[in-house]
Amino acid sequence: MLQVYLVRHGETQWNAERRIQGQSDSPLTQKGEDQAKQVGDRVRSLGITHIITSDLGRTRRTAEIIADACGCEVIADPRLRELNMGVLEQRHIDTLTAEEEAWRRQLVNGTPDGRIPEGESMQELSERMHSALQSCLELPPGSRPLLVSHGIALGCLVSTILGLPAYAERRLRLRNCSISRVDHQQSAWLASGWVVETAGDVSHLDAPALDELQR
Numbered sequence: 001m002l003q004v005y006l007v008r009h010g011e012t013q014w015n016a017e018r019r020i021q022g023q024s025d026s027p028l029t030q031k032g033e034d035q036a037k038q039v040g041d042r043v044r045s046l047g048i049t050h051i052i053t054s055d056l057g058r059t060r061r062t063a064e065i066i067a068d069a070c071g072c073e074v075i076a077d078p079r080l081r082e083l084n085m086g087v088l089e090q091r092h093i094d095t096l097t098a099e100e101e102a103w104r105r106q107l108v109n110g111t112p113d114g115r116i117p118e119g120e121s122m123q124e125l126s127e128r129m130h131s132a133l134q135s136c137l138e139l140p141p142g143s144r145p146l147l148v149s150h151g152i153a154l155g156c157l158v159s160t161i162l163g164l165p166a167y168a169e170r171r172l173r174l175r176n177c178s179i180s181r182v183d184h185q186q187s188a189w190l191a192s193g194w195v196v197e198t199a200g201d202v203s204h205l206d207a208p209a210l211d212e213l214q215r
């Protein structure tokens, strides 16, 4: 059975300011750096063999901190990026007009092909996240990868593994530096394929990981 750990990056400046990030980027706050160290402490004894990260700065930095604890290299995979949120990226969530909020809401409320202008649909996000996860099956036997990605992207992956629509990610609380785990199993009795072992665990963090955008 392949076990894959899923970690959302640490708190960033724009998470704390309630600005929409998408594929734009802002640095980790000091709290975000501390959270990443706590993930490292939590996973250092788990036998992680590969750390595969979205190529955005906030995930790369989180991955480097975890890699220091685990002693493995970091591999970047752009398929693990956050949903492209088009023209709303970098905007403060409280400054959206009614029309802009309606673009954002169609993702939350479940139009699979809906997208923010110049952005990406949840269906497109789901396809590239599943493709990145499937690639883990090509790693050498005995591998135990840890993927570092983003709130909506990971929520979409976990929701769709459960057989829920991608927009069900809004019902999952994947806070900064939460740890989830999905396993790939063959079973005569239970579901074969990907199963969800844990979602959104923050028990390793000493302070609550608040993220207004994810609540």
Ligand SMILES: O=C(O)[C@H](O)COP(=O)(O)O
Binding pocket: 008, 009, 015, 019, 020, 021, 022, 023, 082, 085, 149, 150, 151, 152, 213, 214
């Ligand atoms: O701000 C965003 O784009 C998302 O809601 C959260 O993305 P993040 O996980 O990259 O912070």
